[in-house]
Amino acid sequence: MSTETTVATAVDVASWMQEVASAVEAEATHLTQLDSAIGDGDHGVNMTRGFRAVVEAADGSQPPGKQLVTAGKTLVSKVGGASGPLWGTALRRAGRAVGEAPALDGPVLADALDAALAGVVELGAAEPGDKTMVDALAPAVAALRAGVENGEDLGEAIAAATAAAEEGARSTVPMHARKGRASYLGERSIGHQDPGATSSALIVAALGRALGPTG
Numbered sequence: 001m002s003t004e005t006t007v008a009t010a011v012d013v014a015s016w017m018q019e020v021a022s023a024v025e026a027e028a029t030h031l032t033q034l035d036s037a038i039g040d041g042d043h044g045v046n047m048t049r050g051f052r053a054v055v056e057a058a059d060g061s062q063p064p065g066k067q068l069v070t071a072g073k074t075l076v077s078k079v080g081g082a083s084g085p086l087w088g089t090a091l092r093r094a095g096r097a098v099g100e101a102p103a104l105d106g107p108v109l110a111d112a113l114d115a116a117l118a119g120v121v122e123l124g125a126a127e128p129g130d131k132t133m134v135d136a137l138a139p140a141v142a143a144l145r146a147g148v149e150n151g152e153d154l155g156e157a158i159a160a161a162t163a164a165a166e167e168g169a170r171s172t173v174p175m176h177a178r179k180g181r182a183s184y185l186g187e188r189s190i191g192h193q194d195p196g197a198t199s200s201a202l203i204v205a206a207l208g209r210a211l212g213p214t215g
Contacts, residue, residue, distance in 0.1 A: 009154055010103040011210050013067040014060040019206035021051035024199060034195040042081060043195040050079035050087070064104045068095030068112070083196060086120050086133065087203075093119035106148040106157060109207075113141045131175040133196035140165035140204045158208045165201035172197045 024031065028044030035043035057074045058067065072092030075084050097115035101108045117137050126132040128139075143164040147157025172194035 010105045010212065011064075011109055011154070011158075011207055012060075012212050013064045013071070013104060013210075014058045015210035015212070016206055017051065017054050017058055017067075017071055019209045020203050021048075021055045023202040023206050024048050024051055027199075027202060031195050031199055034193055034198055037192045039195060040081060043083060043199065046079045046081050046083055047199050050075045050084055053078040063098075063100065063102060064108075065095045065098035065101060068092070068098060071095075082124070083199070086124055086196070089119040089123050090116035090137075106154045109154070110141075110145045110148045113137075113144060117141045129175065131172045131194050131197075133194070133200040135172050135175070135194065136165040136168035136197035136200040136204070139168045140201075155208065155211055158204075158211070162201070162205045162208060165204040169193060169197040169201045 024044070024047040028048045031044035031047060032041055033044075035041050054071045054074045057070055059070065060067070062070065068091045072088045072090070072095060074088075075091065076088035078084065079088070094112035094116040097112045098104065098108055104112065117134070120137060121127070121134060124132060124134070126134045128135055140161040144157050144161035147160050148154070152160075170193065173192065175190065175194075
């Protein structure tokens with residue numbers, strides 16, 4: 001592992017939220033198309049509005065944990081449907097796990113995402129295979145944790161997490177939805193990629209574009 005000071009060693013929360021906002025806005029039409037097939041058809045609009053509000057509410061002078069809690073609270077208040085409460089809970093849980101840590105480095109980020117996933121699972125009562133955002137988030141969190149514990153630099157660990165999230169999202173296509181509005185469709189939900197898993201993969205991928213050195 002390189003010891004050069006140019007190695008990215010932490011995620012900047014404000015940059016992460018900005019990158020998420022840009023990504024979901026760019027993919028809003030696609031997310032809405034996916035959601036129109038098996039949901040309410042508003043996922044792209046909701047996610048775009050929510051993360052725009054997060055960026056507007058961001059205070060980069062706060063420590064990372066507080067920034068994440070603020071982002072989570074903003075999503076809950078601004079986003080309708082399931083995505084606001086789920087991602088709002090995820091980010092608030094992540095922020096509480098970060099606590100007073102001064103930087104979102106590898107071990108802290110792994111703990112934060114573990115807590116975020118636990119919050120989503122608890123609130124949504126979803127497991128891998130239910131055709132939800134958990135199908136993207138769970139493998140991503142596992143891959144990030146493995147990379148960090150194996151001593152990979154954070155960029156490599158996030159790249160592995162991103163690949164796992166994207167594969168997880170694709171894996172939802174043949175699944176029979178067991179949670180959320182998509183579950184009402186029964187077997188007709190088969191053959192469609194889950195919009196929540198798709199946007200979750202975008203959020204994980206945005207981590208890699210928000211990397212920088214600590215301090």
